[in-house]
Amino acid sequence: MNSSTARTESETRDVTLVEAVNMALQWEMAHDDSVVVLGEDIATNGGVFRATAGLKEQFGFKRVMDTPLAENLIAGTAIGMATQGLKPVAEFQFMGFIYSGMEQIISHASRMRNRTRGRLHCPLVYRAPFGGGIHAPEHHSESTEALFAHIPGLRVVIPSSPQRAYGQLLAAIRNPDPVIFLEPKRIYRAVTQSVENNGEAIPLDTCFTLREGSDVTLISWGASMLETLQAADVLSEQSVSAEVIDVGTISPLDRETLLCSVSKTGRAVIVHEACRNGGVGAEVAASIAEGAYLELKAPVARVTGYDTVMPYYRNEQAYLPQVDDIVEAARRVIAL
Amino acid sequence: MKTIHEFRVDSTCYLDDQGAPLGDLPPQAENTERVLAAYRNMVLTRTFDSKAIALQRTGKCGTYPSVLGHEVIGTAIGQSMAANDVFAPYYRDQAAHILRGVSLTELLLYWGGDERGSAWKNCPEDLPISVPIATQCCHAVGVGAAMRIRDEARAVVCCVGDGGTSKGDFSESINLAGAWHLPVVFMVINNQWAISTPRSIQTGAETIAQKAIGAGLPGHIVDGNDYFAVIEALDSALERARAGKGGAVIEAITYRLGDHTTADDATRYRSSEDLKQAWEKDGIKRLQNYLHEAGFWTPEKEQKLQSDCKATVDHAVQAYLATEAEPPTAMLDYLFETLPESLKSQRERIADKYRGGAA
Structure with a gap:
């Protein structure tokens, strides 16, 4: 061809x-x-x-x-x-x-x-x-x-x-x-x-573990990976070791990587820009609840957009998950 | 002020309601074998249709849309298409499917709740029956674009009902066919009814064919119960399309002689008088009369044809009824080329639950 x-x-x-x-x-x-x-x-x-x-x-x-x-x-x-x-x-x-x-x-x-x-x-x-x-x-x-x-x-x-x-x-x-x-x-x-x-593809249907850690798993995809990685940096400065996963393909979902990570850290924070209700974070959270229940040390936390219409741009930053929100959620699940 | 564009829409009819020629017939009438083959397919289609309805009424088939009144149009479509042309059907195209090589058993499987009814072995490139109205029009132009990209002398026939022409899919697709000069012939089967909604409130346009002009395509009307009018229009439109001269819209006027589907009762919204008048224009009877008058047909031949068609249909029904349902795991086996890892546990769950066979 x-x-x-x-x-x-x-x-x-x-x-x-x-x-x-x-x-x-x-x-x-x-x-x-x-x-x-x-x-x-x-x-x-x-x-x-x-x-x-x-x-x-x-x-x-x-x-x-x-x-x-x-x-x-x-x-x-x-x-x-x-x-x-x-x-x-x-x-x-x-x-x-x-x-x-x-x-x-x-x-x-x-x-x-x-x-x-x-x-x-x-x-x-x-x-x-x-x-x-x-x-x-x-x-x-x-x-x-x-x-x-x-x-x-x-x-x-x-x-x-x-x-x-x-x-x-x-x-x-x-x-x-x-x-x-x-x-x-x-x-x-x-x-x-x-x-x-070089024309080399990378696999679909798989999550990418961007950073290894032991205290909490931060799970996200798309643009909010930026804030999620920044949050991991902030947590690291606070002596919290965060594992960071880019879901990569949200459907079909690579549950195995997610469950392995959460089984290790015992805690999960899911971050997405989309509104919360019925979001992909809910499927990730349910999968963790079903598959890693015994290893969980705290409830799964979600940091997401709000369940409302995306605001026009003067207020869009107020809608989007921020680094502080992710850090705060991680600290909350670690404190439990 | 100056006139930029004027248009006219022509309508063709060669046989009167009784099958008598109104004047000179088109060259297609000289191909007696083809005309007789058309007649036989119309009768086979009608025989099949009445059997399918009977199967539904006795609980042996699911909801089924009768093709009564569409046999002439579908037959002409099937005859005019070359084997390597592509058909983009809607859901009342049984007569065309039969000529394309879809088996009667496959048609029954489809309406009898089995996906294998669309696994057509003899026309592998034809698009499957499209239930969401007019959506197949967009596929048809995609297929036509692929042919044009590859400089192939092939064409697409896309069927849509009068109701379907109200959808954006139809307008968007004829527009693209005009803009990209695509080899797609849109066959609008105007049977006067979109379930209970009459043609008169479907559009304010005097004809549906004239919508073609706004899309940069030729539009033509044919009497959908006149085999010669339909086959001539299709032969000519397909020849143009395959020669790279672009697509067309043909509006074939007929009447839906049956209910919308077996789940419908048309007596709720239309008069028996209208129906009676429509039966007087029936295209099968019209062609039969023509063949008798022309000396190509006899009562003996008719009797033999009826009995052959019944045997063919009975044979297909037996094969359909004898076909075991697929194992329930099949619901996941054709979703992707390879079942994703994350779905394997669901497939195992189904396999375990129905180890002894289907529910």
């Missing part, structure tokens, strides 16, 4: 998370002609966040498609393409606009393999920037990943660093089933990491 435009040499670059997304897309399109990308403003404009910059120039309009402004159409068109053996990567400009595509995602993408008993399947990726903290307008800042985690047949993958974004996106594109790939836009350009552009 090597395309004539393939860049095969690997190079190492310091890149941001959004640049790592672009790098992964470029690599995979160069090495697999069945990969196509589609979405609003993704071709000539290169995407409103620049995630698809340069792809149209390299691969042409047949594989890099600006669609009409219709998210339901984007979701469903990608399904049709996927049943034909293409590997579409469809971009929703913001997660807040994905909802008109929900029927296609829930009623077709997630179940095409099941309802045809394997005759057809959907090797596609739906990418969407999500989360708050960038002073964006209304409808641009929500974290509704739980909606997708509830749907059987979908994978919900959330990177939290440039290296993981690169490797997880490659894995998502190569995965033979539909993947919702949610990109935490607050950390799109927060840090740079050295990423080797």
